[in-house]
Each structure stands twice: as structure tokens, then as C-alpha cells.
Amino acid sequence: MRRIEAGSYYSYLPEGCKLCRKGAKLVLFVTGFCNNKCFYCPVSKAKFGKDVVYANEREVKSVRDFLEEVELMGAEGIAITGGEPLLKLERVREFVSIAKKLDMHVHLYTAIPADEEKLRKLSAVDEIRFHPPELKSPDAYVEPIKISKKLGMDAGFEIPAIRFEKRIVEIVNETNAFLNVNQLEVSESNWKHVVERGYSVKDYYVESQDSRGVVKKYENANKFHYCSARFKDVAQFRRRLIRMAMNHPEFYAVTRDGTIICCRIEGDLDLAERILSDWGVEYLRFEDCIETSADIKVEIREALKSEGLKLSLVERYPTSNRVVVELIEI
Numbered sequence: 001m002r003r004i005e006a007g008s009y010y011s012y013l014p015e016g017c018k019l020c021r022k023g024a025k026l027v028l029f030v031t032g033f034c035n036n037k038c039f040y041c042p043v044s045k046a047k048f049g050k051d052v053v054y055a056n057e058r059e060v061k062s063v064r065d066f067l068e069e070v071e072l073m074g075a076e077g078i079a080i081t082g083g084e085p086l087l088k089l090e091r092v093r094e095f096v097s098i099a100k101k102l103d104m105h106v107h108l109y110t111a112i113p114a115d116e117e118k119l120r121k122l123s124a125v126d127e128i129r130f131h132p133p134e135l136k137s138p139d140a141y142v143e144p145i146k147i148s149k150k151l152g153m154d155a156g157f158e159i160p161a162i163r164f165e166k167r168i169v170e171i172v173n174e175t176n177a178f179l180n181v182n183q184l185e186v187s188e189s190n191w192k193h194v195v196e197r198g199y200s201v202k203d204y205y206v207e208s209q210d211s212r213g214v215v216k217k218y219e220n221a222n223k224f225h226y227c228s229a230r231f232k233d234v235a236q237f238r239r240r241l242i243r244m245a246m247n248h249p250e251f252y253a254v255t256r257d258g259t260i261i262c263c264r265i266e267g268d269l270d271l272a273e274r275i276l277s278d279w280g281v282e283y284l285r286f287e288d289c290i291e292t293s294a295d296i297k298v299e300i301r302e303a304l305k306s307e308g309l310k311l312s313l314v315e316r317y318p319t320s321n322r323v324v325v326e327l328i329e330i
């Protein structure tokens, strides 16, 4: 087994996971519709049961929104998830076709043991990950795994480490599939159900002697990968932030965590733009504010303030929703 960041390890790392580890995978939430009710479902109440599309944090109302997100993070691949993506098969096909035109790797999650007709429609997908809801009826996925492989996809199971299901390991080894086991993450949407079932929660994930024992048993799969909850923060998410931060204009300062620091200007934005242009200062304009360098000269700062504009030093995520970590008025 090869050990990597934050307690994750593998004997086989699917291509989609390699890109995810680099922070180069865009997560495409293709619909909140799903017919299952897994007790550990991580989908937020705001999205579950709603037919919404998100590319990372960005709501996608048109293909353009998707492409903007691809560009912002310099995506090299997409992970199609939901909800249940196959309930919106044509939508999935449309995004797969765009991604393939951009030469991106595509992996897809589904809980549906799809038949050959459906899988043929998805044959442009590079990798398919089947998730038996609550690990029930794994045998239903034997044929879909075989067909997916025959169609040229890499195929396997992706499951949360809720309990050991021996049949999953057997199927993986019989079909030369891969097995991704995820540490169960706890969020607002699943906390109550996870605790009710007696799992020990530490910080925002399930961690106990029992859960480690469960993962250990899955190591008998020939192509095995364990992904810890912390891995998602320290590797995947942080690296995606850094990629996004580096794609911002140079006047943004980038921190080690991948957040960016700038000066935010609020108020009459047309006036602010005129002042900044007169001084030859680089900036970005958003609907609610203008951002420019945190090292803006004192004279320019004073010129802006004397016109009633509000200035703040801001540390924020480089994501499309521009989540603020810290704001100090100056």
C-alpha cells in the first residue's frame, strides 16, 4: 500500500482520484434529484430533491457558467455527481461531450445498476463509480461493472466505510474493478442519522476502532484506495484553491492556504472605477464591489475615501462565491 496525505493510502489510484489529488477536478453536481434515502447522504438540504446544477460552488444556469468555472480552476477533469446523475442522463451526456471536447478526464458516480443501453450512452465517460445505497445488493452491479469495462471505462465501487460488506470485495476481485472506500464525513445534513446509528463522530468525520477495522477488511480488494475525510481538506480542496488563486490577476496576494488578499471598495463603483483608472490602478469589478491590490498607495486610498467610498482589507476564498475569511475596514 502506498501512503499519501492525511491518512489516505492505496494499492490502485483511479485516474479521477489522481486529478482530484492535484486539485484539478471540477465537481459537477448535475442534479439534486435522487430516489434513494441513504442515512449518510452528504447532499445539503438546499440541494437535495432540487433539480439544480453546480460546478464547484458556482450555480450553473448555462454552459457558460460551467466554462467559467473550468477556466477559473484550470480544470483537467470533471467528477459528475449528484443526487443521482443518471436521472438526468441527457444533461450528463451534454456535459460529458463538452468536457471531452476540452480534453478533460470524466468520472461519474451513480447508484443505479445501469443496463447496457444506458451505459452505451455513457461510453465517452472515462471512469464509472458505482455506489450501492447503504451497501445493499452489490450483486446488482456485477453486470454493469463488466459492461462498463467492456465499453472501455475504468469501473469500480465507491463506498463510505459504514460497515464491511464481503461481497463487494469479492466482486471487485472477480471483475478486476477498483474499490474506493471513503471515511464517512459528517455534515449538517447527515449528522443526526449518523449519530443515531451509533457511529463515533470526531470533528466532522466518523473515526473509531470499529471504523478502522472496517477499512482494514476492505484492504483485501486487489485494487484498493482509502480516502480520508481530512485528505479532502489538506490536499484536494486546498490545492484547488491554490490553482484558483493563481489564476487571479497578479495584484491579489496568495496565502499558503490558497486564500487571496486584496482591497475591497464599496459604494459608488462607477466613481471608484474613474479614480482607479486615473491613477492607472489595476482592479476587478463585481456586482457589489471592486477589488484591487491590498498595497494600494495611501494617496489613492485617501482619494477614494474622500469621495465617500468604503475600503476594506479582505482575505477571501478565490472561489466564485467569494467567501470572506476576514475583513478589516481601513
Ligand code: SF4
Binding pocket: 034, 035, 036, 037, 038, 040, 041, 042, 043, 082, 083, 084, 111, 133
Ligand atoms: S444515492 Fe447518493 S445522493 Fe442519493 S441518497 Fe444516497 S448518498 Fe444521497
